[in-house]
Amino acid sequence: MYQVDAFTTELFSGNPAAVLVLDQWLPVETMQAIASENNLAETAFVKRQPNGWDLRWFTPVHEVDFCGHATLATAHVLANELGVEGELVFTTKVGALRVNRKNSAYQLDFPSFPPQPIGAMPPMLSEIAGGLHVSVFRNFENIFVVLRDEQAVLEFIPDLPNIEKLDPFGLVITAKGGEHDFVSRYFVPHAGIPEDPVTGSIHSTLVPYWAAQLGKTKLSAFQRSKRGGQLVCELSGDRVLITGSAVTFMKAKIYLP
Template structure:
């Protein structure tokens, strides 16, 4: 029997039971993909992150309860918190991932994530489905490589949105982001990925790699305050810096546990 240490961290929050929980395992070598997927399914969190050292820093992979994903922000933040806060690693972290190098630095009581920018792209063939999902004829929509985005008229419309999860599932392989201009923050959002086993994600770093360039252009400013309006909620301080998106957020450890593998 093999024993591994696993952490559970609430990301993009300073309080327990807020933000987005992620599990993190720091490994000496990758486990079989089937085993990593089974651990993620057993955890039944939005993401379980697996981290291991490489010659220049760290390799990082993310799994939902259903499959491995290309990009996850909150589990990157959670992994950074485990390495820097729990394990005492010093200095900048460089993670090699499917979307390239992600850099993370500790900034006072928060962590700054340096992500690639994925500017919004036009939506064409998905427009009829999006109109059906929102029950609106005239919508503002755009997409990136993994999600489609809809801008609603204001923050209250984002809060009032009732997701039709079976219809959203039909967008597979895309998830759905809804966003709107905020009241206390520059913009707000919600995120639904039912085909990945995530009906609504509490707080999502990766979608801000597209939301930030979108709202920066719309509002004419590069420093933005964002809030994800899920039940748990989470605050993200964002900056558009050329072709990078910088996102700052806090994290707190909820649990350290031992798991037993055959």
């Protein structure tokens, strides 16, 4: 098992993920137990198939449909640690995800999930946002609240018990940035992730939203968690391209019963 810090060029920043390269899937109960034992936001399991790789992700609580930083971590392990060359194509629950090495970084080719309207702000969300929201929308797995400015994102104090009641949705807060085009933070307490340090998957919706708001398709993003992480993004038709780096922290051996 490898542990990788994703969306960073330095150890102890970005978002850590564990990666296991398998010949065959382990029982689901075993994969979940490993993820729970790791207690990281995500543990990725990958195995080779004739036309690429099958990829699955587990939080400490359950399997998820989509994860960006653990996809980056997996690509880094395959390319940097195991010497796999060329484009990597991962078969996942959200379709084919492609990763290409770009010098010292990796470009992730993800589907675009444009924002879906919610309508009036639900009272509980208004309470969580503290009256600082500008707009709200959703995709298939998260609710997105746009705050008035970057400072509001930085100073946001999450009401985790109420955010947990949004299950099965996570909560993304975002705002126009200063140094970067936009910033965000992400909370998924029901999945065992109080705050995710850097999240690739939410940018499949943030990028089309901010591209429309700012009138540009190439965007610089920063996730304003304690660890933090920078993402270079591009909206390309119905795909979102995200470029980021990764560094290996640890290689370990697991002893299964």
